[in-house]
Amino acid sequence: MADHDVIVIGAGFTGLTAAVNLIEAGLDVIIIEARNRVGGRVESEYLPSGIRIDTGGQFLCRDMTHLMETVQRYGARTVFSHVEGEQSYRPAISPERGETIWNAVERLREEMLALDMTDPALARLTVGQWIDRQTEIPADVTGSFRRLVKGLWCRAPEEVALAYLVSNDRRITNVYPELEMFLGDTMHGLAEKLAESLGDRLRLSAPATSITMMEDMAEVDVEGRALTARQVILAVPPVMARRIEISPPLPDQLCKALAAWEPGCAIKLQVGYQRPFWRDRNLSGSVMWSDPQGMYACDASHDTYAGIVVFLGGPLASLWHKKPQAELAAFVTAELAMALGEEAKHPASVNIRDWVNDAWSDGAYSDVITDIDATDAEAVLLQGMPRLNFACSELSPSFPGYVEGAIVAGKNAAQSVLQILRK
Ligand SMILES: Cc1cc2nc3c(=O)[nH]c(=O)nc-3n(C[C@H](O)[C@H](O)[C@H](O)COP(=O)(O)OP(=O)(O)OC[C@H]3O[C@@H](n4cnc5c(N)ncnc54)[C@H](O)[C@@H]3O)c2cc1C
Structure with a gap:
């Protein structure tokens, strides 16, 4: 028995x-x-200041009903992400141009979601090959779409199966932003x-x-x-x-x-500051990079902590995985300084969690087909x-x-x- x-x-x-x-x-x-x-x-670390931060999965939104139910059942405290203020772009472009590109990327994503995957013309394609076929669409839009794939699915579009991405993305149905909130005492x-x-x-x-x-x-x-x-x-x-x-x-x-x-390839950095100085310039703290591709930052401050979380995904994460972490910290803080202001060069803390080839998940955020x-x-x-x-x-x-x-x-x-x- x-x-x-x-x-x-x-x-x-x-x-x-x-x-x-x-x-x-x-x-x-x-x-x-x-x-x-x-x-x-999902894991966490304590900073020298005693603040606990999520070094793995962290964010959630109201559409994630089973997680919200679990949050309520166990009495976890939700914190809304700070989003007020302007979005920053690297290299810098005007907010209007940034929004136009972003809207066009979203339209391309909708087109991808609407594809009839029983169409033989779409069989055996990678996402990269499908993007190459979008010859009518401006290069900065297809470039941003590639960036999105690298940032969210953490692999180069040339590697990811189109049928997988379409099926996977159809199941990500949030109406609220996926970084809408996080948990005060960590996920x-x-x-x-x-x-x-x-x-x-x-x-x-x-x-x-x-x-x-x-x-x-x-x-x-x-x-x-x-x-x-x-x-x-x-x-x-x-x-x-x-x-x-x-x-x-x-x-x-x-x-x-x-x-x-x-496995996906991802590195997550939590860069802490004395105060959320970017808000003085009416910046939200959210930064989108078109170069290098696969990098994104946002404000993850709460009542006792001021900080920016930075994600590196796909080939960029694989590249930095091979280099010393001190160089990565210097690169990221210099980039943040160009996006948010010189104060970014003087963080109170920098936590780097490299998930590439992690012993028990081999990567993050997710495996992809x-x-x-x-x-x-x-x-x-x-x-x-x-x-x-x-x-x-x-x-x-x-x-x-x-x-x-x-x-x-x-x-x-x-x-x-x-x-x-x-x-
Ligand atoms: C940096 C990062 C940021 C992320 N951001 C978010 C986010 O903001 N919001 C969000 O919703 N999701 C996010 N995710 C994704 C989310 O964390 C994962 O999708 C989710 O936690 C996966 O849960 P799981 O239980 O399916 O797999 P896992 O969490 O991988 O659990 C599998 C477990 O199995 C164990 N294991 C493996 N092999 C063996 C073995 N042979 N014997 C015994 N145990 C074994 C592993 O140690 C692990 O504990 C992020 C992930 C990472 C890494």
Whole structure:
């Protein structure tokens, strides 16, 4: 007989949500996590001043209803992002020109979303190839669209499968800005609150190395120690799932579905200041870079902290990953000085979190499908196999790649496991 009803592998928001839901439904669950903390791609650090900052997933908006519900349930405090004031551009362009380009990029994005992906002319295309076909559209607009892909999906458009991006972006349905708010005690603090109810059912520093599928149970090997359960939820991103040895070997279709993904490349900087000096110049603190592509900044200040968060995504993050962090800090503060004012050169704190090749996620914000033939990869993974369920934000029917997506994926995985076990 199996030791447990369910083993959940991974204590990110997907795994935590699945575990909490299954325990509340009365099942015997164990959740194992490779890192020595919960949260996965949501994590935090304390600055020397004692302020806690999110170094991974941070922002949310009202459209993310499952996350908002979790925020309310655990009594987390939301802080609205400061958006008043003018948007800055690097290199500098007039606000009018910036807005015109941005509106044209949004129209191009709408066109992409409306594509009929059953059209054979769109088969086996990368996003880059599709952009190249938009010859009627001004170069600064297509250039900004490439920047958007690098910044949000954190890979070069030439690598990303068009069918994947269309399907993924159709599920990101927010009407409010996605950076609308964040949590005063960090998103990571919310992950910790979810974990509190798990007690000793949560095991940290417990990486799953292999899974053996048996007749009526599955055995998960945690560094030489075996745990068994009737069902396993593999709540890790696809690139991490393929590192776990599974025997007997997965069917070809599942192997191909797992092989279709590559991790995004992202670096997040939190640059703290004595005060939000940019507001004196009526600047919002939001900066869009068209050169280099894949860089974006915004104001992440709250009552006890003044600061700008800077994201580097795609090839730019890969490039800086290879260079000393002190050089990156100097580059970013110099860029911020040109956008927001000379004071930016004198930060009170600079925190750099490089997610490229991260030990337990291999990247961020999300894995993306780069195999142009893998149009059924998500469906195949969601189908899983008897006793083995794949779940992660990437596979969510809504807000894939976001914390909201992880919560939805966790709830759905718990639901389908419950249905199987109650049959
Ligand atoms: C820098 C950055 C900024 C982001 N910004 C935002 C944002 O502002 N808003 C937003 O909504 N989202 C944001 N995201 C994305 C969001 O954080 C993720 O989509 C979400 O947290 C993914 O949750 P998950 O549980 O599906 O996966 P993960 O968080 O990756 O959880 C998987 C867990 O599995 C563990 N694991 C992996 N392999 C094993 C193994 N073999 N054995 C045991 N455990 C294992 C990992 O350690 C991890 O804890 C950001 C992410 C990053 C990194």
